Amino acid sequence: MNHHHFIFISVTLLIAYSLVDGAKSKKVTNTSNGPKVKANTTETGSREDPCGKLKCGPGTHCRIDPKTREARCECISQCSVNKDPRRQVCSNYNQTWESDCHLFKRKCQCDYGLSKECTKDEKHMHINYYGGCKQLNDCDKDTLADFPRRMREWLYNIMKKKYPKPLEMETDQHHGWVNAIIWKFCDLDKEPHDRKVSRHELFPLRAPLLSMEPCIAKFLDSCDPDGDHKVTLIEWGKCLEVAQAEMEDKCQEFNQIS
Helix, strand or coil: CCHHHHHHHHHHHHHHHHHHCCCCCCCEECCCCCCEEECCECCCCCECCHHHHCCCCCCEEEEECCCCCEEEEEEECCCCCCCCHHHCEEECCCCEECCHHHHHHHHHHHHCCCCCCCCCHHHCCCEEEECCCCCCCCCCHHHHHHHHHHHHHHHHHHHHHHCCCCCCCCCCHHHHHHHHHHHHHHHHCCCCCCCEEEHHHHHHHHHHHCCCCCCHHHHHHHCCCCCCCEEEHHHHHHHCCCCHHHCCCCHHHHHHHC
């Protein structure tokens, strides 16, 4: 992976991570079946923010009922107008959407039966990759075989920028690769931090790269050999060609210094 390609992919990922939170808006539509949380009173007599305990998925937003102080996840009803083609997204049904907000808004409306015009596909759609839909290059056998090496080098370069000071036990490039692979696993493993990365948690890695790196999908599939839609630390190391004995759980260490 040359220097310019690395910079381009890195910038693309930064844009993509900023878009993950972009499917949120203050204008929402009532969805009575969504999760709810009621506000509690603290020992000091102040009211807790119920939205702080409620996690709303893509295409939804937390809204507090002014009378009951009950928080509820409701569908977004309006997204900002987008004229930047870089913020367009392509769905798994090869349909270009104006932004991730527009796609998730539509999916939420279909999930909760808020629109009579929903198709069966729209109830099961997700973002396939960022950018408008186009003909993707094929993933050839040689490129896929070399993908773990290229991914190791890319993760190592990313981690070096995040942690300029070498980490403990990083005595050579190989140990640097191993640390970078473990760091990325920990970074992908969001709450409840169960040391398993779901397909949903792989999304921020897969979607930004698919249009430029067509082998990313097959590579990530190889990281889940048992097909349970969960990638363990050992499975992550194996698909990146690192021995099981070297895949030490360092998530707590990385979380402390991040």
